[in-house]
Each structure stands twice: as structure tokens, then as C-alpha cells.
Amino acid sequence: MKTSLPRLLHLIYTQNDPTAMLEITRAPVIKRFFFKDGVPVAATSNVLGEVLGRLLLAEGVITQKDYESSLELVLKEKKRHGEVLIAEGLITAVELDAFLALQLQKRVWKLFSWNEGEYSYTTEATVPSNAPSHHLNTPRLILDGISLGHYPLVWLKKDLSVFLDKKLISSAPAGRYTLADFGLTIQETRFFNSFDGNKSLEEVLAMSDLLSHRALALAITFIIARLIRVEGVQTAAPKPVQKPKPQPTKETGTITPDARVNAEILFMKAKTAVISNNFKEAHELLTEIFALNPQEAEYRAYMGWTLFNMAASGPSVADKAEKLIKEALETNNELGEAWFFLGAVLLKNNRFDEAIKAFSAALAKDPWMLRATASLKCAEIEKAEVTKNTPAEQIAVNEYIEFFGLSNDPFSSAATENIVSLSVEQKLRFDQMLTCFNDKPGPILLQGRDGIGKTTLILELLRRLSGKKLQAAILLKPPLKEIDFIKAVNAELARSAGAQGAKIFTRGDKDAVNTAGAGADTTAIKTEIEKLGVLLEQITLKEASALLIIDHAHQMTTPCLKLLTNISKLKGLRLLYAGDSGFALKLKDHAFRELDHALTSRFSLQKAFSKNETKAYIMKRLVSVTQASCPVGKELSFTDDAVTAVCQKSYGIPGLINKLCSQMLAKAAEKKIFVIDKDLV
Structure with a gap:
């Protein structure tokens, strides 16, 4: 069944x-x-x-300390x-x-x-x-589970689609159900009573003043509970299929309760070591854990992650790490962290499409894992960069990666979390933005010239906010057409909300829809705004908020800015813009005064990297990709004169530092030298 x-x-x-x-x-x-x-x-x-x-x-x-000490007492x-x-x-x-x-x-x-x-x-x-003596309320359990988005929106749409054109009628609760069981508000009771046999489900939904997703959840719950039905049709209540009593599951090997508790105590310590980047200690602890409980998928995923971060010893160790993480996911594919680990491994190996899928899976399992959102964007940036390179440029990159024995390109424009090196000004702006984000609910603007590090700062902000009840949508480059812009926003937000592919047939947010621009795409734009409204409702019901980040905001067209003015009014949506000074100038236009006045904080990145900051930046990137198997005397390095020349020629702009250093590595590989001096600049 x-x-x-x-x-x-x-x-x-x-x-x-x-x-x-x-x-x-x-x-x-x-x-x-x-x-x-x-x-x-x-x-x-x-x-x-x-x-x-x-x-x-x-x-x-x-x-965590309470957890560990209490587990020790459980053992004792x-x-x-x-x-x-x-x-x-x-x-x-x-x-x-x-x-x-x-x-x-x-x-x-x-x-x-x-x-x-x-x-x-x-x-x-x-x-x-x-x-527990406090028993659950089954009617509320069903309704709230669907309403809070645990039941995928695309399934909800499919379940209700067969009733859309049907005239439904409410009936007096029979059997175990009463309306009081559902804890309905006055509005929700009125919604229930609106099923009078004269209106179709689509009409009732369109007339409702409830939040659209709540109305959908109520409708399917009433149908499941047989409190509303198609007019003139009686249905018999089916019964669960009786099957033989389940037999005890046989496990390979017996793990005692004490061994399980000991393993969990050690695992908490191993996680602390991982957070501190002490992967050697974490590996030693996980080796002990495996001896106690080799069956737990989460432990296996963390073992793979520690091996991956110790994989400077060679590609064979990295392959073993990937194998362990995949084995963990075969055992339990609900592990959001394991999907993140897998994505990071795949990204390191330049398997961009696979990495994007893994990071998307991590967000579907844990929508608050904003570090996965940041890494997903890094994968998209690196993929776009490889695609943009000419064949000759990409061959040069591949050749110096192979010649120097690097794990991947140290000067990719994507700031993955293990290579970020911030300047004094960037650190200051980061701290200010973080404080502002926590204390002020309004939109934030980050300004600066191209290549100054705005995207890096945004991704770092997401990593710091990871774990908070926040879902993020990031547009690295905003589409030029309105319909493409709003579709891109929905696609990004739906990825973390687990609602990809959902079609909405409710009214959405009335004010936003009524103010959408005219033109051939008006109907489609209204539909997309309705989708966005439903996604935001789902997030709000989880007591969370949504963050829309628009990078290269200065490239937004006038129609898209007008559309942004409308959707910025939707409840539960926070905004962060990053762009050059052209965006701030656009907002001074009378048509966009609402967006300009709504800004609660404005930050600028202006200072170039100093010589010391440039050196730290280059070294951090080189260390992140240098393998321990590199022969002694053949370690890649930059002389002080070379760093000074790079800083001067790039004007201390991070984006230009990347391009210049990449060119220098290509020349060094061609000349088969390992020490980069100023003559190569």
C-alpha cells in the first residue's frame, strides 16, 4: 500500500x-x-x-560540556x-x-x-x-507538520491539484475528529465553513485571507480527515494494512550500550577538534570511536572529513576520504553535514556539477547551513571561471597545477573557506556588517570597486551566520529581465527551502501582485511573486527569516529595480546589496527612493592591500593547495621583492592579485622554477 x-x-x-x-x-x-x-x-x-x-x-x-559530562554519568x-x-x-x-x-x-x-x-x-x-505523559494531538500533528513545510510543497500541490475544480462541502466532524482538535482561529474556522458545496477549491483558496501556505495545509488536512469532500460523493474510510509483527533487525556485530555512549563522548571531543582545525587530534579520537562503534554513519562521515583535511599526504588519502563520506551517506542520506563534506571534496577536485548537487542536498537537509550556501556559490564561481577561460589559459592553469604538485588552482577568484585572508579594512567591515545584521533588521549596502573583495566578505558573512535560523538566496549577477530576475530569486530560495519545482495556485501577497509591472510577462511575474510569498510564509512559520543577497547590484536594470521595490515589501525578507558606486547613484533616482530610504547601513571597501596583507593573502592561498608530498627543495614560494612587485602592479586589489599571480605561476612552470621573484612579475 x-x-x-x-x-x-x-x-x-x-x-x-x-x-x-x-x-x-x-x-x-x-x-x-x-x-x-x-x-x-x-x-x-x-x-x-x-x-x-x-x-x-x-x-x-x-x-556540549553538559552533554559530555552527563553521558559520563550515564556510564558510571x-x-x-x-x-x-x-x-x-x-x-x-x-x-x-x-x-x-x-x-x-x-x-x-x-x-x-x-x-x-x-x-x-x-x-x-x-x-x-x-x-512522555504529554501525548501528542494527532490532528494538530498532521496540520502543523504540513503547515511548517515538512511535507514538500510540490507534493502538497500534487495532492490538491485533483480537487482544484471540484466543489467541496464541509461536513460535521464525525468519529474521533472535532474542529477544536485543530486549534483553529476564527479566520481558519471561517475558511472551513466556506466549503459550502457551491465553490471549487480553487475559488475558496483565492477568496481566503489566510497566508496562502496555511490555507493549502488546512485544505489537505481537512481532505485527509474527511472533514471536507466532493459534493455528492461519499467515501469509505480505509484501514491500515495489517502486516506480520516486525522481526528484530539483525546487525552485523554487537555494540554494547556502554560502547555506544563512550563513542558519543569521544565524538563530541572529536567535533571540537574539527572546529578548531586540529584534524590530527580528531583523527586519533575517531580511530578510537571506530573501534567502539564502527556502524554509525555520522562517525564515518567525520572520519572521511578529517582524512580529507589531512590529505596533503597525497591523492590516495583524498580518495579514501571521499569513499568514507559516500559510505556514510549510503547508510544515512539525511546527514546534512556529510553532504557538505562531500561537496567540499568534490569542489577541491574541480568536479563542479557534482559539488553543486552535494551542497544543494546539504541545504535540503539543513536549510540553516549557510556555509553550504557559501560553498555552493564558490563552486558556481569556479565553474564559471573555468568556462570563461580560453583553452590556452586553462591549459596554462592545468600545467602549473601539475608541475607544482598543487591540489588545485590557488588563485581562483572563488574564496573557499580554507583560503580566506582578510585585510585590516575587510576585517573591520566584516565585524561592522555582522553587528549590523544582528542588531538592525533593514537592508545593507556594501560598496567598492570590482575585485576589492565584496563577494569574499559576503561569503564569509554567510559562514559566520551558519546555523542561525536564516535561509539565503544569492544572485552573483542579477538577470537583466524582470521575469528572469524573480525566477532566479525563487530558484535560489527554493533550493534551501526544499521546494524546487513547486507550482503555486494561490493568490500570494495581494499588494506585491497588484504593483507588479505591466507588459507581456506581467502574468508570469505575478505568479512568481506568489511563489516567493509562499516560500517566505513557509520560512516565517519556522520562526526563521530569508536573506536575499544581490551581488553586482549596480548591473540591475531599471525594470528589475522597480520589481525589487515591490518584493522588498514582502514580510520576512531581508536584503543585502553589493556593488560599485553606480548602485548608490541609481538609488538616488526618485523612482527608487523607497529602496534608498530603507537602507539601514552603508559600508565601503576602499583601501588596497598593503605589502604585508598581500604577502599574507598569497601565502594563505599557496598553503591551502600545497601537498605534503611535494619534494624538499621544490616548494613553491614568492620572494619579498616579488610580493612588493605584485602589490604595486595590482594596486593591492585582490582580484588583480589573483590574475597576476596566476600568470606568474604559468611563467614559472614554463621555466621550471619554484621560487617566484620580481623578474617574473
Whole structure:
């Protein structure tokens, strides 16, 4: 039987068995949900990231130090983790019960987006003794899970499309459901009552004053619960398929509970070492962890990541690192960090299309991982640069990479996170922008000439903001036509919202639609603004915000600026512009005074790199790509005179430093010399 989890929850709820267990598998992931009277009350999972301690850590309730010390007490005292946390005064019994309910809710919602797997349902089940006393509300669980975007928008559209032209009628709740179960507002109750059998679903949606995504979620939930139906059509309620009681899953090797806890304690220390870039220590810890628990996918991914960052020892180690990360994803492809690790490995090897796909997957799993957004943009920049190079230029780059034994081009214009070296002025502007972003909600403008480092600063800002409830859309170069501009914004934002390909058939934001420009593309532009409105609603419902970054903003056309004026009014959207002084001049035009007046902060990058800053910049890039296997005496280096000449000839502009150094490496490779002096400049 093919079905979605929201429909399956409805079936179990209406069947109302005294006790039951639902097992859902997508090998090797196994999740079990236990029910009392059709309501989920407990769950188990073999996914490490879903344990209680990880949830409390992610929610900021306990620190990593608290987590490690409490796990040590679990080992020593042989108690449940929750009991230890209460005894240590880190949480109360009431809070534990609430967090167990939250843990269960998150586990359920996680499966709303699964599009494959198998399930079995049995009434021969024993509910775990540590089930929270605070039971979930199944009607709200279904509605909120869909409303918060856990159920993909493209599926929601598909489910509702068959009802769009149908006249639906609401009926008095029967069986277990009552309208009170859904916690509807007055507006939402009015929405329910508008299904009177005289209007189609499309008409009801168009008339609604609710947020469009909320209206969609309510409509599909009412249909699933059989509270609204096609006029004149009666349907029988199906029952869950009864299958044999699931057999215990056989694991290769037995891992004791103590070994699992010990491994998790060590893993927290290994993560700290990784964050500190102490990959040697992390590797030693992960080697111990593997001896305790070799089956956990997350540990395997981190082992691959540490090996990759130690891969200066040669390409064979890098290949092993990629293999480990891919093995981790084969075991559990929900690991956002593992997808990020894979993307970084692929980017280092100039496999741009694969890297972009991996970073996109990381964002689909964890939309707050802005470091993945930054790395994705680096991949796009490097891909565009390789494509733009003439065959002769690219041959020269490939030849000096091979001759010097480099892992890749050190002077690519993409500022990947391991090669960033900021000047004094850039550091100052970075700190100011970060403070402004945290303290002021309005738009930000970053000005400076081409090549001065604006894009680098933007990507660094994203990396620093990674993990906050923020989803970002970045246009490296804004399209010239309005329709292409708004489509690009939606495509970027949808990538992190997990809503690619969704089509919206609701009204969207009325004010923004009514002010869209006229012309042949007016209807299409309105539709795209509606899509953007729905995406922003989804993000807002998650108590998050969206950030639209427009690089090379000075290249925006007048029609696109007019469109930007309209969409800038949408709730939940923050703006950051980067461009030369031409953009600020454009905003002085009377037509764009709203955009100009809305700016809360303006920053400028003006100072060129000094000689010392140029030297640090060059050395940081060379170190990042130099392999330890490079023969002694054949290390690539720049003399002080060469650095001085580079600084003078490039005027200390980072973009020009890259071009000049790339040309010098090509000459050095041709002459087969390893020390770059001023004669090569």
C-alpha cells in the first residue's frame, strides 16, 4: 500500500487500536512509533542524531560540556540519560516530559518528506516505559507538520491539484475528529465553513485571507480527515494494512550500550577538534570511536572529513576520504553535514556539477547551513571561471597545477573557506556588517570597486551566520529581465527551502501582485511573486527569516529595480546589496527612493592591500593547495621583492592579485622554477 505519513497517521488515529506499533524502514534506517488509542506516544530510532541529548544540545538547553559530562554519568551510574539530566539539575522532570514529546514530534515530522521506504503495522506491541505523559494531538500533528513545510510543497500541490475544480462541502466532524482538535482561529474556522458545496477549491483558496501556505495545509488536512469532500460523493474510510509483527533487525556485530555512549563522548571531543582545525587530534579520537562503534554513519562521515583535511599526504588519502563520506551517506542520506563534506571534496577536485548537487542536498537537509550556501556559490564561481577561460589559459592553469604538485588552482577568484585572508579594512567591515545584521533588521549596502573583495566578505558573512535560523538566496549577477530576475530569486530560495519545482495556485501577497509591472510577462511575474510569498510564509512559520543577497547590484536594470521595490515589501525578507558606486547613484533616482530610504547601513571597501596583507593573502592561498608530498627543495614560494612587485602592479586589489599571480605561476612552470621573484612579475 502506497501512502504518505500524514494519511497513515490519520488511518491509525481513526482505527483507534488500544496499542500498536508502526515500523518504517529505509534500509539501514529503522524507526518505530508506538501508539495508544491511535495516538503516537513514543518512538525509537537507530539514527544517532535523534537521541534526546542531541535534541537538547541543538535547542540550546544544555551545552556540549553538559552533554559530555552527563553521558559520563550515564556510564558510571547505569541510568537513563533523562534521569541523569534531572539529577544534575540541567532540566526538570516536567521539562524532560516536554522534550520527550518534542523529540517524538520531530521524529514524526522528519518522515513527512520521505518518498520511499516500507512500513509494517501491528497491534501486538508494548509501549516503552519512558513514554512522555504529554501525548501528542494527532490532528494538530498532521496540520502543523504540513503547515511548517515538512511535507514538500510540490507534493502538497500534487495532492490538491485533483480537487482544484471540484466543489467541496464541509461536513460535521464525525468519529474521533472535532474542529477544536485543530486549534483553529476564527479566520481558519471561517475558511472551513466556506466549503459550502457551491465553490471549487480553487475559488475558496483565492477568496481566503489566510497566508496562502496555511490555507493549502488546512485544505489537505481537512481532505485527509474527511472533514471536507466532493459534493455528492461519499467515501469509505480505509484501514491500515495489517502486516506480520516486525522481526528484530539483525546487525552485523554487537555494540554494547556502554560502547555506544563512550563513542558519543569521544565524538563530541572529536567535533571540537574539527572546529578548531586540529584534524590530527580528531583523527586519533575517531580511530578510537571506530573501534567502539564502527556502524554509525555520522562517525564515518567525520572520519572521511578529517582524512580529507589531512590529505596533503597525497591523492590516495583524498580518495579514501571521499569513499568514507559516500559510505556514510549510503547508510544515512539525511546527514546534512556529510553532504557538505562531500561537496567540499568534490569542489577541491574541480568536479563542479557534482559539488553543486552535494551542497544543494546539504541545504535540503539543513536549510540553516549557510556555509553550504557559501560553498555552493564558490563552486558556481569556479565553474564559471573555468568556462570563461580560453583553452590556452586553462591549459596554462592545468600545467602549473601539475608541475607544482598543487591540489588545485590557488588563485581562483572563488574564496573557499580554507583560503580566506582578510585585510585590516575587510576585517573591520566584516565585524561592522555582522553587528549590523544582528542588531538592525533593514537592508545593507556594501560598496567598492570590482575585485576589492565584496563577494569574499559576503561569503564569509554567510559562514559566520551558519546555523542561525536564516535561509539565503544569492544572485552573483542579477538577470537583466524582470521575469528572469524573480525566477532566479525563487530558484535560489527554493533550493534551501526544499521546494524546487513547486507550482503555486494561490493568490500570494495581494499588494506585491497588484504593483507588479505591466507588459507581456506581467502574468508570469505575478505568479512568481506568489511563489516567493509562499516560500517566505513557509520560512516565517519556522520562526526563521530569508536573506536575499544581490551581488553586482549596480548591473540591475531599471525594470528589475522597480520589481525589487515591490518584493522588498514582502514580510520576512531581508536584503543585502553589493556593488560599485553606480548602485548608490541609481538609488538616488526618485523612482527608487523607497529602496534608498530603507537602507539601514552603508559600508565601503576602499583601501588596497598593503605589502604585508598581500604577502599574507598569497601565502594563505599557496598553503591551502600545497601537498605534503611535494619534494624538499621544490616548494613553491614568492620572494619579498616579488610580493612588493605584485602589490604595486595590482594596486593591492585582490582580484588583480589573483590574475597576476596566476600568470606568474604559468611563467614559472614554463621555466621550471619554484621560487617566484620580481623578474617574473
